[in-house]
Amino acid sequence: MSFFSSENLEKAQVLIGLYPEKRSALIPLCHLAQGQHGHLSNEAMEQIAELLDIQPAEVLGTASFYDMLHTEEVGKYLVGVCTNVACMLGGGIELLEHASDVLGVPIGGTTEDGMFTLEEVECVAHCDKAPCAQVNYRYFGPLANGDFDQLVDDLRNDRLSESVPPHGVLSQVFRDAPAMVPLEIIHRERRAMDDEKKARLAALNKDAGGNQ
Amino acid sequence: MSTDVSQNLVTISIDGKEIQAGKGELLIAAAEKAGVFIPRFCYHNRLPQVGMCRMCLVEVNGPRGFSLQPACYLPVSDGMEVVTESEKVKKAQDGVLEYLLINHPLDCPVCDKGGECPLQDQTMAYGPGESRFVEEKRHWEKPIPISDLVLLDRERCIQCDRCTRFADVVAGDALIEFVGRGDHTEINVFPDRPFSSYFSGNTVQICPVGALTAVPYRFKARPWDLSQVESSCTTCSMGCRIMVQSSQNELTRYLGLDADSINHGWLCDKGRFGHEAINSSDRITAPLVRKGDSFVETTWASALELISSKVSSAQAAGDPNRIGFILGSRLTNEDIYAWVKLAKGVVGTDSVDSQLGDGLKGEVIASLRRATINEAVSAKAILAFTGDIKEEVPVLFLRLREAVKSGWTKIATIGTHGSSLDKLSEVTASVSAGQLQLLAKELMKESSKFPELTKLFTNQGVGADGEGLVVLLGRENLAWDQSVVEAFALELSRALPRAKFLLTLHNANFAGSVDLGAVPNMLPGRLPLGSASQATRQKWAGLPDRAGRGVKEMLVAALQGELDVLFLVGSDPREDYVDSALANSALDQVGFVVSVDTFLSQSSAKADLVLPASSFAEKSGTTTNLEGRVLTLNQKVAPKGLCRPDWAIASEIALELGDDLGFDSAAGVLDEIAEVSPLHWGLSWNRLVKSSAIEGMMIPISATSLSIRPKAMLDEISTPGIASVWDQGLPSSKTAYVENGSTSADDKPAGEPSSQTVAGPLEPIWRLAPVQPLGFMNLAYSRKLYSQGEHLRNSAHLVHLVVEAKCQVSSKTAEKLGVSSGGSVLITDKAGGEGQFELEVDDSVPNDTVELVRGSFSISGFSPVRSDETVNYVKVERA
Amino acid sequence: MSTKIVTARVGVPESFLLSTYLGHGGYSALRKALSMTPEDVHAEVMASGMLGRGGAGFEAGRKWSMLKQDPIRYLVVNGDESEPSTFKDHLLVENDPHQLIEGTLITAYAIGATRAFIYLRGEFALGLERVQTAINEAYAYGAIGANIFGSGFSIDLVLQPGAGAYICGEETALIESLEGKRGFPRIKPPYFPAVIGLYGAPTIVNNVETMSNVPWIITNGGKAFAALGKGRSTGTRLFALSGDVVKPGNYELEMTSKTFRELIYDPDLGGGLRDGRSVKAVIPGGVSAPWIGPDNLDLPLGQDEVAQAGSMLGSGSIIVLDDHSCAVRAVWRITKFFSRESCGQCTPCREGSGWIEKIMHRIELGSGTESDLDLLLDVCDNIAPGLTWPPQQTTICVLGPSIPSSVVSGIKMFRDEFMVHIKEEGCPFVH
Ligand SMILES: Cc1cc2nc3c(=O)[nH]c(=O)nc-3n(C[C@H](O)[C@H](O)[C@H](O)COP(=O)(O)O)c2cc1C
Numbered sequence A: 001m002s003f004f005s006s007e008n009l010e011k012a013q014v015l016i017g018l019y020p021e022k023r024s025a026l027i028p029l030c031h032l033a034q035g036q037h038g039h040l041s042n043e044a045m046e047q048i049a050e051l052l053d054i055q056p057a058e059v060l061g062t063a064s065f066y067d068m069l070h071t072e073e074v075g076k077y078l079v080g081v082c083t084n085v086a087c088m089l090g091g092g093i094e095l096l097e098h099a100s101d102v103l104g105v106p107i108g109g110t111t112e113d114g115m116f117t118l119e120e121v122e123c124v125a126h127c128d129k130a131p132c133a134q135v136n137y138r139y140f141g142p143l144a145n146g147d148f149d150q151l152v153d154d155l156r157n158d159r160l161s162e163s164v165p166p167h168g169v170l171s172q173v174f175r176d177a178p179a180m181v182p183l184e185i186i187h188r189e190r191r192a193m194d195d196e197k198k199a200r201l202a203a204l205n206k207d208a209g210g211n212q
Numbered sequence B: 001m002s003t004d005v006s007q008n009l010v011t012i013s014i015d016g017k018e019i020q021a022g023k024g025e026l027l028i029a030a031a032e033k034a035g036v037f038i039p040r041f042c043y044h045n046r047l048p049q050v051g052m053c054r055m056c057l058v059e060v061n062g063p064r065g066f067s068l069q070p071a072c073y074l075p076v077s078d079g080m081e082v083v084t085e086s087e088k089v090k091k092a093q094d095g096v097l098e099y100l101l102i103n104h105p106l107d108c109p110v111c112d113k114g115g116e117c118p119l120q121d122q123t124m125a126y127g128p129g130e131s132r133f134v135e136e137k138r139h140w141e142k143p144i145p146i147s148d149l150v151l152l153d154r155e156r157c158i159q160c161d162r163c164t165r166f167a168d169v170v171a172g173d174a175l176i177e178f179v180g181r182g183d184h185t186e187i188n189v190f191p192d193r194p195f196s197s198y199f200s201g202n203t204v205q206i207c208p209v210g211a212l213t214a215v216p217y218r219f220k221a222r223p224w225d226l227s228q229v230e231s232s233c234t235t236c237s238m239g240c241r242i243m244v245q246s247s248q249n250e251l252t253r254y255l256g257l258d259a260d261s262i263n264h265g266w267l268c269d270k271g272r273f274g275h276e277a278i279n280s281s282d283r284i285t286a287p288l289v290r291k292g293d294s295f296v297e298t299t300w301a302s303a304l305e306l307i308s309s310k311v312s313s314a315q316a317a318g319d320p321n322r323i324g325f326i327l328g329s330r331l332t333n334e335d336i337y338a339w340v341k342l343a344k345g346v347v348g349t350d351s352v353d354s355q356l357g358d359g360l361k362g363e364v365i366a367s368l369r370r371a372t373i374n375e376a377v378s379a380k381a382i383l384a385f386t387g388d389i390k391e392e393v394p395v396l397f398l399r400l401r402e403a404v405k406s407g408w409t410k411i412a413t414i415g416t417h418g419s420s421l422d423k424l425s426e427v428t429a430s431v432s433a434g435q436l437q438l439l440a441k442e443l444m445k446e447s448s449k450f451p452e453l454t455k456l457f458t459n460q461g462v463g464a465d466g467e468g469l470v471v472l473l474g475r476e477n478l479a480w481d482q483s484v485v486e487a488f489a490l491e492l493s494r495a496l497p498r499a500k501f502l503l504t505l506h507n508a509n510f511a512g513s514v515d516l517g518a519v520p521n522m523l524p525g526r527l528p529l530g531s532a533s534q535a536t537r538q539k540w541a542g543l544p545d546r547a548g549r550g551v552k553e554m555l556v557a558a559l560q561g562e563l564d565v566l567f568l569v570g571s572d573p574r575e576d577y578v579d580s581a582l583a584n585s586a587l588d589q590v591g592f593v594v595s596v597d598t599f600l601s602q603s604s605a606k607a608d609l610v611l612p613a614s615s616f617a618e619k620s621g622t623t624t625n626l627e628g629r630v631l632t633l634n635q636k637v638a639p640k641g642l643c644r645p646d647w648a649i650a651s652e653i654a655l656e657l658g659d660d661l662g663f664d665s666a667a668g669v670l671d672e673i674a675e676v677s678p679l680h681w682g683l684s685w686n687r688l689v690k691s692s693a694i695e696g697m698m699i700p701i702s703a704t705s706l707s708i709r710p711k712a713m714l715d716e717i718s719t720p721g722i723a724s725v726w727d728q729g730l731p732s733s734k735t736a737y738v739e740n741g742s743t744s745a746d747d748k749p750a751g752e753p754s755s756q757t758v759a760g761p762l763e764p765i766w767r768l769a770p771v772q773p774l775g776f777m778n779l780a781y782s783r784k785l786y787s788q789g790e791h792l793r794n795s796a797h798l799v800h801l802v803v804e805a806k807c808q809v810s811s812k813t814a815e816k817l818g819v820s821s822g823g824s825v826l827i828t829d830k831a832g833g834e835g836q837f838e839l840e841v842d843d844s845v846p847n848d849t850v851e852l853v854r855g856s857f858s859i860s861g862f863s864p865v866r867s868d869e870t871v872n873y874v875k876v877e878r879a
Numbered sequence C: 001m002s003t004k005i006v007t008a009r010v011g012v013p014e015s016f017l018l019s020t021y022l023g024h025g026g027y028s029a030l031r032k033a034l035s036m037t038p039e040d041v042h043a044e045v046m047a048s049g050m051l052g053r054g055g056a057g058f059e060a061g062r063k064w065s066m067l068k069q070d071p072i073r074y075l076v077v078n079g080d081e082s083e084p085s086t087f088k089d090h091l092l093v094e095n096d097p098h099q100l101i102e103g104t105l106i107t108a109y110a111i112g113a114t115r116a117f118i119y120l121r122g123e124f125a126l127g128l129e130r131v132q133t134a135i136n137e138a139y140a141y142g143a144i145g146a147n148i149f150g151s152g153f154s155i156d157l158v159l160q161p162g163a164g165a166y167i168c169g170e171e172t173a174l175i176e177s178l179e180g181k182r183g184f185p186r187i188k189p190p191y192f193p194a195v196i197g198l199y200g201a202p203t204i205v206n207n208v209e210t211m212s213n214v215p216w217i218i219t220n221g222g223k224a225f226a227a228l229g230k231g232r233s234t235g236t237r238l239f240a241l242s243g244d245v246v247k248p249g250n251y252e253l254e255m256t257s258k259t260f261r262e263l264i265y266d267p268d269l270g271g272g273l274r275d276g277r278s279v280k281a282v283i284p285g286g287v288s289a290p291w292i293g294p295d296n297l298d299l300p301l302g303q304d305e306v307a308q309a310g311s312m313l314g315s316g317s318i319i320v321l322d323d324h325s326c327a328v329r330a331v332w333r334i335t336k337f338f339s340r341e342s343c344g345q346c347t348p349c350r351e352g353s354g355w356i357e358k359i360m361h362r363i364e365l366g367s368g369t370e371s372d373l374d375l376l377l378d379v380c381d382n383i384a385p386g387l388t389w390p391p392q393q394t395t396i397c398v399l400g401p402s403i404p405s406s407v408v409s410g411i412k413m414f415r416d417e418f419m420v421h422i423k424e425e426g427c428p429f430v431h
């Protein structure tokens, strides 16, 4: 059973290597899987479990806690309209209703052509551009109804493919940093640092001793 | 592990009352001991605390005055002031209950937990009157099966994390998890990966609501219909303490009791749900006598008469060893003693054995220094050379897992194939039979050829004499003759005179069988045949005049026509003896086979006479677990039909033969055991029931160990099903369990423990292992929890779990064979027997080894293990 | 022109690139720090008096002093920024990732961290790209990795994406998340990260803005930082202004130098309210904070000043509601947020948040009753007994007791408006 492409499997190994404990790579691996497949399939979770030496149920348990990890299929574009307070004050709730009308799907629904899934999202930290929306976590705002229609039109006609990759592709930049410094070396260094510090403090105390 | 807290006491005040508590003890537990019950849901004394439900909030004084704190999460500290009854506390607790109920379906009338539900009970005790919640409740599909044995109703779940914590932390099977977030959180499994843990039933037992229910118990009973007694599970040698519950003379449920030295409240599913076999309509309920190809029912009187005539004519042949007895693992100590007394004392044969090729020689077992379970889990280090403990003694696996995860001990495992212990082991090493002698001799030597093992043990502080080392000794590979293991154990015991051994053999009461002389050459009390105690001579009609045969020798003798009468008492050699080919052809040759059994097993189905025996819970008695702890078994239901307890059957036979065994109750048998066996000095039914019911008593008992240490209080919310039945006013053992037991002076046994020695030191005998023939592979033969067996076959909800026999090899070997997982292979043994098996790739199996997992293949007559070989090799080909 | 510390390069073209950063003297603070002893670096931060910028407002230097000196210890930067209407870290990670990295490395050196992690909110796709690019550049430049700038100090820095869960901003939940688990906050005590944190090792968790201030402090000295602001409120802060103002946005201001009124009305800052409307309420410090009314607009923007008025400066976000906005609707929307974001561990928070949201929704839609108001307050009281500020709690973390803030503020300040919804069976405002 292999879900990850060989290229992504290599990336997965790099990600796992970044942490003192493997399981820490769980969320990054879920993102990697979504980038490959658009959503987090059972096969993906099973392979992640295997790579991290845990049970698939543990991967599901963790993944399902997070809004960005979708275990069900979603559209190519995940459109999230914010209705939290700042956006609400700017008309976010009405924008969401408009989006639902324009796309012809209820909140949480996916258009028949598989292009769009509509979500109501909590504050996405773009409040100065209220009301705002995100498409595959790329930000747009402020959006009047007409701006939203234009956005949908642009997406439909591939005019934004440069700036908005398909769903799941989160960061298009991967870590290319050289190998990690082995933890033993770090530990040795820190021990030396701590010893030096202790010595300095001891000297300091001795100096200060007379004044007390 | 229990720690002695008396050194480290602190004083705290609860509701103005000063109490003493162990430093670092959790407030909720300390309060409970002082008689203050703080309500709770998520807290469970055997699980790490999470402090999630917030039901246990109490006011605690801190630097900023009194504030609400979770009592389940707070360690007590000196001078702590706690208020559990203020308005503020009451309001917080009412609030939590109200919150828990707003989304709860309130379907108590149709809920299996109704009447024993902590949520229901605490709502009555602490809750507000009516709900102010008028909104729509949360809905989930209900109930959904999450395994063959467990159903989940997510609407009833209160997210206490008990089941998930148990599965992950205790069992190590993180197959159920919280899924989702906030008030949409549910418990669930991964799609198509059911909660198929050996320990799944425990989650049902500890669920504080009716969210998890057991399929076998569904809609079966209500707590007010139930009554219960304490007992011990006899599915394996662990001796887990259980509560046996029944309704209208039918067993309904077993629940784990929290015995600190044994099972901590946990059970394996095979033990927990095995009661269904006892209710089975396939039970033998009357004596059956063979008429041609079939049986006809007969009366006890004519059955006994028939036995008497067969035994008499065999006796007339002059050689008492023409009569043999093979005792099985179902038997209580009292049953064993009665049958040993009948065989050795009345019939006069020493051919009595209870080790069906999957155990060890009685004399070897008797000569090894025993370790207790508690000694093992706190040993400096453990050397494991044993069958897979999770498969064979499942709850011991939980204890070991806890010990390793908590850092109490470290394990090194040696063997020929992978096991569940590997993941818990610091070091795993494969060994060949040829290396064992060297290993035993050199283990703690500086120059050892096994540096990894030696280094681990030395680092852990194991002494050069083995001080601090516990050896888990079992039958790692059933394809190796037991003599290999025996030689290893004796060699090791000689090299490391202070190492201790915990025998991890599977069969229930193997220890009692050895202690009571159900092996050749020994008498009750582990006394050699020639050194019967004074009491034995007085109580027994006679003693065998020569040494008898063990199971293997009996079978060989039978093959040669030298066995006239064979008693199979709860034993089924045709299925259970490792060399089933030998067992089958040998049993065909015996003149007259009497089987005392509960089901028509493969052996009893071919016997000449079958006697119906009482099953578990149909009789009282005692059993001895693997560490040598004597535990009580209590009768709960009336025996089916004409069934009788095994000890009583032995008595009847003796009477028919003209001898009176001299007892008419199980308690009477125990009294005689205590007289005859120096090992059992001080034991009596009264003492076992009165003072130490829950923990049993370790034997031999020393005069000082008679005072019993206080027992844990029962947390009704930890084990709702037990407390609720007690509330019905049953049974008397409640007091024994809850009160601090102590033996009164007049309850002390007379005299002192005898210092009579048990079997003396034995010399290891090393037999040369045969050379591996060209083209043959090492054979590893193992058992799973759900490998075939009569009990499983008759337990309605376990029978689906029985595993098929299969053959496992490493991926490399599979490649060599040109077969992939799921394909089939042909296995040929040295004698030319053949069997076809499904192949499974498993990289815990070393290359050049094939592991056969026991299933039902013995039925086909193919037996890859030849009992005349020290080590078995087989040929494997693509089928 | 007031001092800009963390936003000095915001607006500079390609401010996020290493070349730009170096052109502005970037990484000289790290070089300087590495030439000092860790204690001296720590002492500078101590002298700056800088309060953490994540919300709790605990002094950074003091937190570092509390780090248990175990051989293995970690640094985790909190960039989860999900408190509604807070968008300051968003600005910093996208516009000046190197400043964040430099601050993180200096801190790692000062506390002797074994490894450093930046946990960034998953939705910050661009931020993740910018920070990862910057980390890659910094490794290549020799600022991260083995033997940094030949100093003998080595450390690795790992960027961890979140995946959408507000609670992971809470430091112990963040640690759980970083361990690959559900974001369940841990119980304090004993889980103070500085004692038991990531993988059970002592851990310092600091906010992105906190870290971004560190290079300036090392370059200019802690004293220079402390000279800005007043009292405990030293240095500058990024105020994220949103809601019914003409010019919402991030404004870096010397602390206490301006009042709420000035921030809202100054033409260079908020630019006043739209259509000449007036202020109805202000939510300072994120939606967890109690609201303040127009009578408090002259409070200076300082930690203690806002606390004295019964609220908190929190994450430095300020939402303005004008007189055409519905308070009931705002309260409902905030409770909906908490209900969605409760991690689900604690019964009061899990069940209470959902219940409160349902009642609030009913009231907003016009099917509430007068007794619902008492019910609301009582349900809140069971999460935060006494409904005081700062709150008491029946829960593990402070998300729970944050739920009542808006409800209590709303009912206290705008009871009439609630009653209109109830009596007229609907919301009187046009949306
Ligand atoms: C519910 C909750 C959410 C929080 N969210 C954030 C957050 O998004 N970002 C942040 O830096 N701190 C957040 N915090 C505060 C952190 O727990 C922690 O105090 C902070 O990261 C410490 O950094 P500082 O000392 O630099 O401020 C949150 C706290 C709580 C209780």
Ligand code: SF4
Residues within 6 Å of the ligand: C167, C184, C185, C341, C342, C343, C344, C345, C346, C347, C349, C350, C395, C396, C397, C398, C399, C400, C401
């Ligand atoms: S208060 Fe809420 S968010 Fe915080 S730990 Fe409890 S349930 Fe989770």
Ligand code: FES
Residues within 6 Å of the ligand: B039, B040, B041, B042, B043, B050, B051, B052, B053, B054, B055, B056, B057, B070, B071, B072, B073
């Ligand atoms: S929080 Fe203490 S028992 Fe649940």
